Structure formats: C-alpha cells, structure tokens
Amino acid sequence: MPGLDGITATRLYRAAALGRPHVPILGLTADATPAAVARCxxxxxxxxxxxxxxxSRLAAAVLAHARPAPPLAVPPIVSHPCSRQASVPALDLEVRANLTALGGEDFAAGLLQDFLADAEQTTRLLAEAAGAGDAAGFRAAAHALRSSAANIGARGVFEMCAAAEAIAAPEVATLGARQVAMLTAELDRVRRAGDQG
Incomplete structure (x- = not known):
C-alpha cells in the first residue's frame, strides 16, 4: 500500500477500535517466513x-473468521440523532485517550484538525448534492464523513451521517439541506470540544 503498510494499518485500526466489536483482519504477504507471519x-x-x-484457501480463511452481523434495529425516536445531539458528547473521550496513547497529544490533535478540514469540504459536497437532488452523491459524501467521524470519536457526527445515508432518494432535495445544517452545527461542537482539549 502506498504510504502505509498492512502491519502499520492494522496496528492503527486496532488502537482506534478499542472497545468496539472485533473486526477480523487477514494479512496477505509474499514473505513466507515464520517471522513475517508472527509480525502480522x-x-x-x-x-x-x-x-x-x-x-479456495482465501474463502476458507474468510469463512473461518467471519461472524454474522447482528440484525439491524430501528432506534426509538428519542435515540434519533436530532433528539440526542445535546446529550452525546461531541468527542468520545475514550477514543481521544486511545489516539493520544497511540501517538501522543500532538498526533491526536493533528488527526482532529485533519478530520475537521476534511469534514468542511465534505459538508460542501453534501450541500451541493442536496441542492441538486443527487441522492448517490449525497449518500457517498455522508458515508465518507461517517467513517472518518467514527475513527476520531465524533459520535454525534457519525449518527447524523448514518441518518443522512438513510434519507430516501426522492427526499434528498427536501431533507438534505436540513441534515447538512445539523451536521455543520455538530461539527462546530466537535471543533469547540477539540479546542478545550
């Protein structure tokens, strides 16, 4: 992989995913030595x-480590992102602590700043897609922001992006702008929480 090898990527993912359900990771290497397998x-x-x-070997390995996904449940209205925004911390302190332990305070702060810069660009894409009624573009942008929000511990942003992805295609033009406004407000909360450190 350019810029990041699989071992480093796995270490970073495992550190960021502490306390979350385990996601299996299988390595592929051309180095058949026992030391390479041990490093993985x-x-x-x-x-x-x-x-x-x-x-057949790849399929067997995937099947050996795969677990069925739990059934999706529809959350009650009180747990909807609009209702929970004020009660959900802007930044998950446990994720922040894990990132700080992984690379230090400057590393964690840098990741947050990168996230906020990317999020600003992504909310512009969301607004453009909503204005054009582009459901596929809207969902793709919401999905990208949701993934990075999870990595940084911005749970409110994560939940709002999940709700944005669930907006039916015909409703993107009418509901999308409202969702973008809520996301922008939540990102401001994340920025303030990061400034307070």
Missing part, C-alpha cells in the same frame, strides 16, 4: 496467508 499476528491480524493465494 503481533500487529493484531487474525490470520496471515502467503501469496499466491488460491481462491
């Missing part, structure tokens, strides 16, 4: 396959 496992990978990989 030490980084937090659940398994390691040596290339070239036969499709």
């Amino acid at each position: 496992r030490d980084a937090g990978m659940d398994g390691c396959l040596v290339k070239p990989v036969e499709p």
Whole structure:
C-alpha cells in the first residue's frame, strides 16, 4: 500500500477500535517466513496467508473468521440523532485517550484538525448534492464523513451521517439541506470540544 503498510494499518485500526466489536483482519504477504507471519499476528491480524493465494484457501480463511452481523434495529425516536445531539458528547473521550496513547497529544490533535478540514469540504459536497437532488452523491459524501467521524470519536457526527445515508432518494432535495445544517452545527461542537482539549 502506498504510504502505509498492512502491519502499520492494522496496528492503527486496532488502537482506534478499542472497545468496539472485533473486526477480523487477514494479512496477505509474499514473505513466507515464520517471522513475517508472527509480525502480522503481533500487529493484531487474525490470520496471515502467503501469496499466491488460491481462491479456495482465501474463502476458507474468510469463512473461518467471519461472524454474522447482528440484525439491524430501528432506534426509538428519542435515540434519533436530532433528539440526542445535546446529550452525546461531541468527542468520545475514550477514543481521544486511545489516539493520544497511540501517538501522543500532538498526533491526536493533528488527526482532529485533519478530520475537521476534511469534514468542511465534505459538508460542501453534501450541500451541493442536496441542492441538486443527487441522492448517490449525497449518500457517498455522508458515508465518507461517517467513517472518518467514527475513527476520531465524533459520535454525534457519525449518527447524523448514518441518518443522512438513510434519507430516501426522492427526499434528498427536501431533507438534505436540513441534515447538512445539523451536521455543520455538530461539527462546530466537535471543533469547540477539540479546542478545550
């Protein structure tokens, strides 16, 4: 991978995902030495396959580590992002502590600043897509922001993006602008929480 190898990516993911449900990670490597396989496992990978990989071996490894997803539940209205905004902390302190432990305070602060810069651009894309009634563009932008919000611990943003992704295509033009306004306000809360450190 350009800029980031699989071992480093796995370590970063495992640190950011502390306290969340376990997601299996399988490594693929051309290095068949026991030391390479051990490095993969030490980084937090659940398994390691040596290339070239036969499709049947890959499928067996995935099936061995896969777990069925829990059924989706429709949350009650009081847990909807609009209702919960004031009660959900802008930043999850546990995620912030994990990021700080991983790379130090400057690292965690830098990640938050990068997130906020990306989020500003993404909310512009969301507003443009909503104005054009572009449901696919709106959902893609909401999904991208949702993923990065989870990594930084911005739970309110995460929940609002999930709600934005669920807006029916014909309603994007009418409901999208309202969702973007709520996201912008929540991102301001995240910025203030980050400034307070």
